[in-house]
Amino acid sequence: MLAQSFEEFVNSLQLDNLDDINTKFRTITKRLNMSYYDGSTSEEEHGYKVGSLGRQTAIRGISDMDMLFVLPKSKYTQYNNYEGNGQSALLQEVKNELRKRYSNEKIIVRGDGQVVVITFSNYEVEVCPAFENKDGSYTYPDSNHGGTWKRTDPMVEIGESEYMIDHTNSHFKYVCQMVRAWKNNIGFKMGGLLVDTLVHKFFTKNPDYVTATFEDYLFLFRDLFSYLKGQNKEQKYWRALGSRQHVYDKGKAFINKAEKVYNKIKDLTEESEDLYEKLQEIFGITFPVPETVQKAELSSFAYRSASALATTEQYIEHMFPVDIKYSLKIECEVSAKGFREGLLRVFIRNKKPLLLARKLRFYIEENEFKEKHKDMPIPVPFDIYWKVRNRGQEAIKRNCIRGQIKEGTSQIEESTDFMGGHFVECYIISNGVCVARDRINVPIFETPFHMKVKS
Known part of the structure; x- marks a missing residue:
């Protein structure tokens, strides 16, 4: 019964607007290919979904899509030799090219000066123009402080996530998604790459859970929250899955939040009377309560009064x-x-x-x-x-x-x-x-x- 609730909850977290996101991705890719690759109308070449969408750990309600678009090397030479802030000028050029397709949407260079943002209803697309390096990583512009070039390696992170999803029969993905649901329900900031990185480390340190099923989730999350609350608050960064790039979390709010959750979950069993109440407190009101449990609760006069x-x-x-x-x-x-x-x-x-x-x-x-x-x-x-x-x-x-x-x-x-x-x-x-x-x-x-x- 509990395993079924976990499975139903995971199913409810899956993206419900993926078709629209994919359509936007293909349209943006096509527009930029037309601008930078001799009028090419390819909807796939040079464009990549990255971030949680690329790692397949995004959940329903995601409000942004991260994508890379790989520009020709000649553009790097042009803006690297630019007099002034070449990185800012490059972002402005990409913004103007996107306006040729999206004249009615709001298109801006985001405040962190690294991406061009197109705002659609209920979500944004963050386009990061980039240049491919020989080792498979990418160089991208940062317009802050006069302009610099930075390096990112998302494809290795995507590859490691895909491996873990396959290695754990998709439970790595599901656990990452449920941690996001917890974060959204409690209401604190925790980056998606940090979520996936810490869940990856948890599975690595606890190999018995590699073969976990939904039957094991109550104990898995007890141990996961124990692992999260045990993180060092003085640690400056974590090494991302796959790429090992630095992942920062300035406030480290998740550590104290995880300790509170651990105290709620540590003594729970499937027989606990308040099991589903506690799980909804952790993961949100949409966590499924079996019909038999609802009927048992309805037998209480106080519960009937409260329900009414x-x-x-x-x-x-x-x-x-x-x-x-x-x-x-x-x-x-x-x-x-x-x-x-x-x-x-x-x-x-x-x-x-x-x-x-x-x-x-x-x-x-x-x-x-x-x-x-x-x-x-x-x-x-x-x-x-x-x-x-x-x-x-x-x-x-x-x-x-x-x-x-x-x-x-x-x-x-x-x-x-x-x-x-x-x-x-x-x-x-x-x-x-x-x-x-x-x-x-x-x-x-x-x-x-x-x-x-x-x-």
Whole structure:
């Protein structure tokens, strides 16, 4: 039964827009071949899907496609000898060539100055112009700091991923995809290459799991999260699978997040009463719960009452594709009678109780998406959504579970009223995709507490 749930969940993670992505890829490749290879109309030559799509570890909701287009050597000579920032000039030329095909889409050189970005509905294509080296690696432009050339070796990474997928009967791919689902559900930034690299290292260090099946997944993920939480926070980089290029993770948020998950999963068995509840907390609300388990839960009066009211709750996964690429942090200011008492996270850390008649102002403290795009030549719009969820017997009794997701501004105001393990979530939506999310728990079990939106 559990194995079937894991298998169904993995199936639900597979890409549902691959045909559209492939069409865009072929069209872009054809346009650039026409521009750089004597009018060639080939839809395949010189173009390569790289990144998680190339490594076959992408999941449904992916918001970007990474591709390389290999330019003639003459272009390298031209822009290497360019007076000024040749790398920037090369990117601008490729952008102008793409405009001949995509005149209505937004086409920019991204803020990191390494790719040309074409924005479509729900996802972007990041085109990296490159030059092939004798060893099979590629040289690509970086327009920052006056312009430099950099090296990348994605084909070796793709080859190693393909080998591991075959070697593990596709379970390397599935585990990489489920780690992405965990990252998207919890809401923290972790690069796809780092995900695949660490999962690769895990399988290498634990060869018994090479022959794993879905029957083994509960124990596999227990050991995987144990491995992830054990990573060195002082480590500057990891060596990528295949290429061994440096893979960085500045914040290393995944280490603490993995420790929390490990503590949830370490004692679980298939007989645990809260098994599926915990797995949904880890991997998201779409993790399948068997019908027999649902029927058993429905036998509880409390569960029936909660289920009847929980129809008010909405889930961001049902409203937008989720692909977390940026960090987001929300905070809450607690005040009484106009005087500031402190921050909610500090209250919780110090086990200081919230009292009645307190005002709570939830606000965005850090929004990496906004910071990353503030200097772009064309403003990148985004929307902010909030969710306030009340939990506990008092919320059920008062028919006040709430949980609707509503568009808002950078802050909302709430007030205390009754007990429960409540929470507030915030989401950043860009181009129809949830690219950042954060949650702040309000675990009040001894102090009456409830949240009412003021504005």
